[in-house]
Amino acid sequence: MNKTDRSALLSRWIKPSSDTEKDQQDRAERMVREAFSAHPAFRSTDYRIYAKGSYRNNTNVRLDSDVDIVIELHECLYYDWAPNVTPSNPAPTPYTGSWTKEKWRGEVLAAITQKFGAADVDGTGNIAINVAAKSGSRPSIDIVPSFLYKQYSDTARSASLDRTGSCVWASDGKKIVNWPQQQADNGIAKNTATGGRYKYFVRALKNAENVLAAAGTIVEMPSYFMECLVYNVDDATLMSGRDLDQGFKAMLQALHQRLGNEADDRMLEPNEIKYLFHSTQKWTVAMGLELVISTWNYLGYGDDA
Known part of the structure; x- marks a missing residue:
């Protein structure tokens, strides 16, 4: 692509x-x-x-x-x-x-x-x-x-x-x-701070997961997981790039790095109260990495000159 x-x-x-x-x-x-x-x-x-x-x-x-x-x-x-x-x-x-x-x-x-x-x-x-x-x-x-x-x-x-x-x-x-109120309030604040890109990229990553899961490339994941992942990307990265394509690429790169360092860098849910990864969650770090890598490959970012 x-x-x-x-x-x-x-x-x-x-x-x-x-x-x-x-x-x-x-x-x-x-x-x-x-x-x-x-x-x-x-x-x-x-x-x-x-x-x-x-x-x-x-x-x-x-x-x-x-x-x-x-x-x-x-x-x-x-x-x-x-x-x-x-x-x-x-x-x-x-x-x-x-x-x-x-x-x-x-x-x-x-x-x-x-x-x-x-x-x-x-x-x-x-x-x-x-x-x-x-x-x-x-x-x-x-x-x-x-x-x-x-x-x-x-x-x-x-x-x-x-x-x-x-x-x-x-x-x-x-x-x-x-913590639904905290989740909503923090999401609104992050979306405002990123000029709308936070929720743009949450939807884009959810759509990517839908396509990849339907094709059998990855297992189906809860949609809230994608919201959590994008929330853990800093605002400057979400705002980077001249267009959405460059910004989304930068987001995937940042997520790959954060997930790879999760043992030392604790990620949070958008409520900023609960840790994103723990034994009772429906997802794992490995699932997050699989989603990021599969999305990267599906969109052909590795083929860019």
Whole structure:
């Protein structure tokens, strides 16, 4: 592939969802909100609904436009203490209400099933409840029942020092803490600092992964992994080069170097709280290197004179 071909391909790859896809994504979110608003068990209940992931962060790509929605209970919360912080005594007042992990998920599933119909709802997933796509109407929807989460950073539990996140209890009993607001805020800041190239290159790398995985060149990888990888490239590199082709090439080179040095250089998720690589992740350093090298070869950067 020559520079002209690459430039044309990258110009397509950096584009977000089409207007039609965006309308369908927004319709899906509205329908989920309507489902919860109409559900009797949620009346007088303190909860929040918000989008997360690629849809919220505007890093989704054309023809790959699912929607992730969180319904987060705020009547109670889960919490942990930050590393090296001595827990306070007494501890926060225990919750004595009726909501349990199992009841919350069960009522979320009931609300979604009432709205979309049992045939289109799959509640067997370990984390999310999935609503099937309807061609021409809505994309696939993943609904995540969650709880408000706090990480206390001092013994007095000072609100100004707390980290607020979202806690998900998987069906297998595992607790998963996410930081969607931090991810969104940091992504917006990086995109502004790079003149839009951050999200351009996230979409381009996601498209590359889609092509390579479909061809069997690499294993399929979670789309969030590509967002994480590009986030770990410094702003100056993303801004380098006279055009997108040169900038994308520089990004791949920087990622290859960072991934090769990962043992000494800890990379972070866009929330800047969680490490990108650890034993519980769905990806590895080797997968990142495979993606970068395969993308480099597919685009023919090694053939440049």
